[in-house]
Amino acid sequence: MQIAIASGKGGTGKTTIATNLAYFWQKQMKKKIVLLDCDVEEPNCHLFLKPTWHSSQKATAKIPSINLEQCTYCGKCSDLCQFGAISCLKDNVLVFPELCHSCGGCTLVCPTKAIIEVEKELGEIKIGAQDNLQIIHGYLKIGEPMSPPLIRKVKEQATQEDLIIVDCPPGTSCPVIEALKGSDFVLLITEPTPFGLHDLKLAVEVVRDLKIPFAVGINRSTLGNSALKDYCARENIPIILEIPHERNIAIAYSEGELLLKKFPQYEKNFAPLWSYIQEVISSCKN
Amino acid sequence: MQELIVLSGKGGTGKTSIVASLAQIFQDKVLADCDVDAADLHLLLHPTILEKKEFWSGKTAFLHPEKCIECGQCLDLCRFKAIQENFIIDKISCEGCGVCAYFCPQKAIEMQENMAGYLFVSTTSCGPMIHARLGTGEENSGKLVAEVRNRARQKAQKENLPLILIDGPPGIGCPVIASLAGAKSVLIITEPTLSGLHDLERVIQLAQHFQVQTFVCINKADLNPRQVKETIDHCTELGIKIIGQIPYDEEITKAQIAGQNIIEFNPQSLVAQEIKMMAQKLKEYLKI
Incomplete structure (x- = not known):
């Protein structure tokens, strides 16, 4: 089972909710939980859970490499490539690795087999644990533009039998889609401000497009105005979690302290989530 | 003409609120919102759209079932698992x-062009603004960002404006690289939290990778003095200037609810004063 924590706007509390939910469930249910930190551009889950790292591996993607001795400069590769990642000139072939999507088309189309695929580094995948909680995170290499292939590789580390929590990147474009794919339920985190509401509406569009059941969690819920709750009521979107706007919560967060460890009184806010999500998922399957 | 891009690495550090305030303070500039994914600057600057342009980018496979013999070759070749067993394209x-x-x-599969979003040329009370809206779930945000920057440059040249002020996206990936590469300077808005510092370090590395002059502003600076010190130490070590420390103030949220930047909403507030001081320093450094 895969539950994703997402939001349109950044900094609304995705990581706070994902880490606390993972911590709370493994403590309550004595069940193995896998937390996938798919915000590979800025992964932060480990800062709060402080896992012991067990392994680390380089994540790579395939890019073309040209053997010019075999190349006839026919140009079929650059004609096929939709991403402008390979350019055939009169007496040279240029490869632009940062544009390549690793589709393998150029290798297939080359009539003289002058193109082979080599590995390009995307970043690093680290696996660690704390108690019954496994944490897997991806770390995008600085200067590497494409995060979806790394997100895909992070997700490959978990198996469908696991109870998986995915901490998604912010936004509504391809990295988010990659992180959300395969999820049984999405919890959209937002805050009661105009920016929070505006970006929530975009995130709702995304999960509706993907046809994944979802609900909303409101962080800093005592801040701002009522427009967010009005919107959720109008759209029939359940609000299943609220965390108040408190200075002491913000200070604990700034120190990298886990909310529920520091303030166990908020466990009651998280307690109803499991049965709610279970119910929604099983009703969707029927 | 020069470009100043405002980035944060981590989302929610106050980037857009600060950009809107700088927009109020700086004269003679073009505004560009390069957060094409979840753009919010328009909520504070209320642009009047003068031109709306479709953004066509990328293609999607479309299968003509009447031609398909279900040989399965496409299934084998697709590396993105986009063709399902029943020959329906995901x-x-x-x-x-x-x-x-x-x-x-x-020849049963045809590649069709995607309408991936819109680009807007607008006017605001703070000057011309170029912004965009990427369709939800779309790819190629980097290309759309490049389009926004191009249009902003054209506008600045045409109207002889010396500065382009860019609101950048969060993270360090494709749209951030497209916003940052080739810009003269970057202002990074961070917050004094463990994750804020972690994300700041990554975005600084990216700025250095592209050799862009870097300034840092610590927002919500009264939240955690120890983390403020860590941030200052880290920046000092790298020779990066901290040019603003802005306290946390709920006036910022109130301004946002009023659809205003803090400079117009409450010019006397401490936050507004600090942003003005930072803007003055930026003007000196950028010679604008």
Whole structure:
């Protein structure tokens, strides 16, 4: 089972909710939980859970490499490539690795087999644990533009039998889609401000497009105005979690302290989530 | 003409609120919102749209079932698992590489152009603004960002404006690189939290990778003095200037609810004063 924590706007509390939910469930249910930190551009889950790292591996993607001795400069590769990642000139072939999507088309189309695929580094995948909680995170290499292939590789580390929590990147474009794919339920985190509401509406569009059941969690819920709750009521979107706007919560967060460890009184806010999500998922399957 | 891009690495540090305030303070500039994914600057600057342009980018495979003989070649070749066993194309997974279409023996697959979003040329009370809206779930945010920057440059040249003020996206990936590469300077808005510092370190590395002059502003600076010190130490070590420390103030949220920047909403507030001081320093450094 895969539950994703997402939001349109950044900094609304995705990581706070994902880490606390993972911590709370493994403590309550004595069940193995896998937390996938798919915000590979800025992964932060480990800062709060402080896992012991067990392994680390380089994540790579395939890019073309040209053997010019075999190349006839026919140009079929650059004609096929939709991403402008390979350019055939009169007496040279240029490869632009940062544009390549690793589709393998150029290798297939080359009539003289002058193109082979080599590995390009995307970043690093680290696996660690704390108690019954496994944490897997991806770390995008600085200067590497494409995060979806790394997100895909992070997700490959978990198996469908696991109870998986995915901490998604912010936004509504391809990295988010990659992180959300395969999820049984999405919890959209937002805050009661105009920016929070505006970006929530975009995130709702995304999960509706993907046809994944979802609900909303409101962080800093005592801040701002009522427009967010009005919107959720109008759209029939359940609000299943609220965390108040408190200075002491913000200070604990700034120190990298886990909310529920520091303030166990908020466990009651998280307690109803499991049965709610279970119910929604099983009703969707029927 | 020069570009100043405002980034944060971590989302929610106050980037857009600060950009809107700088927009109020700086004269003679073009505004560009390069957060094409979840753009919010328009909520504070209320642009009047003068021109709306469709953004066509990328392709998606479309299968003509009447031509398909279900040979399965496309299934084998697609690396994105975008063709399902029942020969229905999963449009969300399709990256538009065209391999399936090229190798289909029946020519049953056609690549269709995507309408991936819109680009807007607008006017605001703070000057011209270029912004965009990427369709939800779309790819190619980097290309759309490049378009926004191009249009902003054209506008600045045409109207002889010396500065382009860019609101950048969060993270360090494709749209951030497209916003940052080739810009003269970057202002990074951070917050004094463990994750804020972690994300700041990554975005500084990116700025250095592209050799862009870097300034840092610590927002919500009264939240955690120890983390403020860590941030200052880290920046000092790298020779990066901290040019603003802005306290946390709920006036910022109130301004946002009023649809205003803090400079117009409450010019006397401490936050507004600090932002003005930072703007003055920026003007000196950038010679604008």
